[in-house]
Amino acid sequence: MQFSDLGLDPIILNAVSGAGYTTATPVQQLSIPAAMKGGDLLVSSHTGSGKTAAFLLPSLQRLLTDSPSKSIGPRVLVLTPTRELALQVEKAAITYGSGLRRFRTACLVGGAPYGLQLKRLSQPVDVVVATPGRLIDHLERGKIDFSRIEVLVLDEADRMLDMGFVDDIQAIAKRCPTDRQTLLFSATLDGVVGNLARELTHNAERIEIEAVPHTESKIEQRLLYTDNMDHKQRLLDALLRDVDMTQAIVFAATKRSAEELSDMLADSGFASDSLHGDMQQSARNRSLQRLREGRTKVLVATDVAARGIDVAGISHVINFDLPRQAEDYVHRIGRTGRAGRTGIAVSFAGMREGGLVKNIERYTGNRIEVHTLPGLEPQQRPQSGGGRPAGNGRPRTGNGGNRSTGGFGEKRSFGGGERNHSAGGYGAPRNDGAPRAYGDRPPRGDNQDNRDRGARSDRPRSDAPPRGNRFDNAARGSFDKAPRTFAPREGNRIEPERAPRPDVDGNSVEYWKKRESEAKARPQARAYGDRPARNANPGAGRSYGSDNRGPGNAPARGGVRGRFKD
Structure with missing residues (x-):
């Protein structure tokens, strides 16, 4: 089908033919007439199928009529996942819109200086091609107006979602007018892309072009x-x-x-x-x-x-x-x-x-x-399904590859041996099928190794003396003392018995008179600084700040003596 059969304006057709395109691709044959009706579209097509012209040509067709809004904001907004794709889309828009009067575009991508982008946005612009991250920056700065947007295009929507732009896309869509036309192009329309499409579009027409490239590809x-x-x-x-x-x-x-x-x-x-x-x-x-x-x-x-x-x-x-x-x-x-x-x-x-x-x-x-290159053939043989190569790699099994004989990962008995109860394997099942109880092993005394070491069996020997106090048959010697008597246990401590204390009435007058008399009878404690002077009593300790010096001594000095001198 020729582009002239799609109902496009002659101004746009001249630009398309000037670019060297005459025959429309399948996605262009279905998408361009449907988009020119004004409804939302969900288009699934593979790369290289001509999706850029499929959404640009009908969008440029709308620009032939004047906008009712007097804003300088864009009328067509195209979101792309990468900067290179954004630059390519802007280049195609300039090519297809070369015949339009006062046609202006702007490309807003990350990594580029803000100055040129702000200069473009300060003038009336028709088409803005942007990546979501940089566009959000301009929105938060208040440098772009969305009140005049008529068409919102999501190019490579699946790729944008893979790159984590879902929140940015939703924020941008909320700022756009609700009566806009939404065109979503993606390699697939299932999963997360389908959920986003249902959220952003209304009664959208679904167009699916073969999702895989042609078999007769070059x-x-x-x-x-x-x-x-x-x-x-x-x-x-x-x-x-x-x-x-x-x-x-x-x-x-x-x-x-x-x-x-x-x-x-x-x-x-x-x-x-x-x-x-x-x-x-x-x-x-x-x-x-x-x-x-x-x-x-x-x-x-x-x-x-x-x-x-x-x-x-x-x-x-x-x-x-x-x-x-x-x-x-x-x-x-x-x-x-x-x-x-x-x-x-x-x-x-x-x-x-x-x-x-x-x-x-x-x-x-x-x-x-x-394929292989002569002299660079691989030395290993690949396995289908992503397994380990079957070449010179180390075998995963032990003992010649027989896992039943104790290879790597085999549940063997503790200390080796067969997995049976008779060998004493750790955690091995009983032969009778019943689970072994805790401590169900044979006693240590019956083990041959323990008997060789002379270990004591759990059964008493006939010639062994009966157990008892080991000091019963020994000379008491220094142990021949009267046994100490202990009081009953109190918690974890064992204390000896003490003589009972007499009852004392601490509130009686007699008790306190007795205490006063005992205090007077005891020698009085010397007050701080009451020591004699060092010259008078050389053996006495050093006095600190004392004024009680004997006659002929040096006058007292204030402060602390010792190493803290005046």
């Missing part, structure tokens, strides 16, 4: 099994030195590994560069610009580059680390084979990553052919 997929990291790096070096390789994107799992791999390739003589989420937007733009100009031959990137990079010269996509999600694999390999060209997608898989390979094959519906 991308050749290959799988190389690797033994270890060193083997994987040697395979990568051999692939990048292939004469058929013009430009390649190497996908790594983490930002750190992307940086380290890019540095390693640069040290090996490759024109490499890295791309990940921690880079400033200006640095990311420079990396992409060098890739488009051909100055960068190898771009090492994380999944941030899996969507939004459209460089026709990329001949190879290498999955240095397999993606954890099968749909990410489809987006990765979609970076090659662009614009009708052929491409090669090579994936490295460890011996334990067979399960990830199976998930990818199940999702795409195609089997990935296993």
